[in-house]
Amino acid sequence: MSENSNPVFDDKWILAKRGQKNSVDPQKPYSWLIEKERTMSGKIEDVAIIFLTNRECPFHCLMCDLWKNTTDESVSPGSIPNQIEWALNQLPPVKHLKLYNSGSFFDERAIPKEDYQKIASLISSFETVIVECHPKLINEKCLVFRDMLKPELQIALGLETVHPETLSKLNKQMTLDDFSKAVGFLNKHSIKSRAFILLRPPFQSKEEGIYWAEKSIDFAFNSGIECCIIIPVRAGNGAMDLLREHGSFSPPDINSLETVLKYGIGLNKGRVFADTWDLEQFSSCNDCLDSRTSRIIEMNLNQWVVGRVKCKCKATCDSCQAAED
Ligand code: SF4
Ligand SMILES: [Zn+2]
Numbered sequence: 001m002s003e004n005s006n007p008v009f010d011d012k013w014i015l016a017k018r019g020q021k022n023s024v025d026p027q028k029p030y031s032w033l034i035e036k037e038r039t040m041s042g043k044i045e046d047v048a049i050i051f052l053t054n055r056e057c058p059f060h061c062l063m064c065d066l067w068k069n070t071t072d073e074s075v076s077p078g079s080i081p082n083q084i085e086w087a088l089n090q091l092p093p094v095k096h097l098k099l100y101n102s103g104s105f106f107d108e109r110a111i112p113k114e115d116y117q118k119i120a121s122l123i124s125s126f127e128t129v130i131v132e133c134h135p136k137l138i139n140e141k142c143l144v145f146r147d148m149l150k151p152e153l154q155i156a157l158g159l160e161t162v163h164p165e166t167l168s169k170l171n172k173q174m175t176l177d178d179f180s181k182a183v184g185f186l187n188k189h190s191i192k193s194r195a196f197i198l199l200r201p202p203f204q205s206k207e208e209g210i211y212w213a214e215k216s217i218d219f220a221f222n223s224g225i226e227c228c229i230i231i232p233v234r235a236g237n238g239a240m241d242l243l244r245e246h247g248s249f250s251p252p253d254i255n256s257l258e259t260v261l262k263y264g265i266g267l268n269k270g271r272v273f274a275d276t277w278d279l280e281q282f283s284s285c286n287d288c289l290d291s292r293t294s295r296i297i298e299m300n301l302n303q304w305v306v307g308r309v310k311c312k313c314k315a316t317c318d319s320c321q322a323a324e325d
Pocket of ligand 1: 057058059060061064065066102103104134158172
């Protein structure tokens with residue numbers, strides 16, 4: 001940022017701040033795991049997640065680090081089904097599957113359309129399959145894929161934030177209207193959608209981070225989203241680290257995540273989850289990290305509000321001072 005005190009956060013600026021990508025194998029997903037999730041029916045069930053290796057997303061959002069495990073060029077037709085087959089052989093049988101590709105499933109340069117049928121047959125034993133997609137790439141292709149599938153298709157969309165200036169600075173190249181139209185299209189075709197919502201993106205104070213995450217949940221549900229996932233924003237992609245150095249970004253704290261999760265669940269408009277990956281990054285108190293993490297997991301799984309953690313360090317630790325009750 002020293003070269004320009006008022007930079008435009010466009011592709012050029014963001015790409016110039018990147019480090020190296022990780023080395024990936026186009027015939028293998030870069031990760032896979034099982035997690036528990038409360039399903040729409042209210043049951044807590046295992047969900048397999050396969051993180052597919054494919055060409056990087058054509059959008060370059062300011063806060064995104066998903067490019068790290070992508071290829072520069074499209075993977076050849078057949079590679080994505082090979083990756084899915086390979087991962088399914090490693091994973092225990094479960095009913096629900098997320099196919100996350102660090103971008104948009106319906107970006108044909110990421111997932112070739114000619115692979116849809118093979119993918120559909122490989123995943124025919126699941127009850128639900130969830131893919132992710134940029135709202136601007138939601139179109140008839142979703143229906144083509146849906147019509148090949150035995151499992152129910154659900155689609156995750158990044159809303160990020162409804163703060164108008166921040167959304168524009170994130171370089172997502174999406175308006176709130178684009179988001180609502182995508183959700184409307186999916187609802188019209190009976191496809192359930194979930195929204196990723198950022199907690200404290202750059203240019204927001206702690207209080208603004210909470211306020212705008214809550215407003216974003218409101219907007220998502222009012223648009224017809226079925227489920228919201230709150231993602232605490234982190235540095236690590238180059239651009240975000242620079243913003244952090246210059247005071248334009250500070251990561252949220254675990255208390256803010258608890259506050260927004262409590263708000264979202266309290267609305268009773270749909271499922272609301274907090275992302276629990278690497279929560280130690282967001283805590284400054286080792287005494288209560290485990291109990292706060294357990295509280296968040298319990299709230300995620302049961303969709304009820306659990307009493308606030310009372311930490312013995314209450315008067316001194318940042319996380320604990322910030323407790324809302
Ligand atoms: S659209 Fe999603 S995957 Fe693509 S750059 Fe933005 S956040 Fe990352
Ligand atoms: Zn504490």
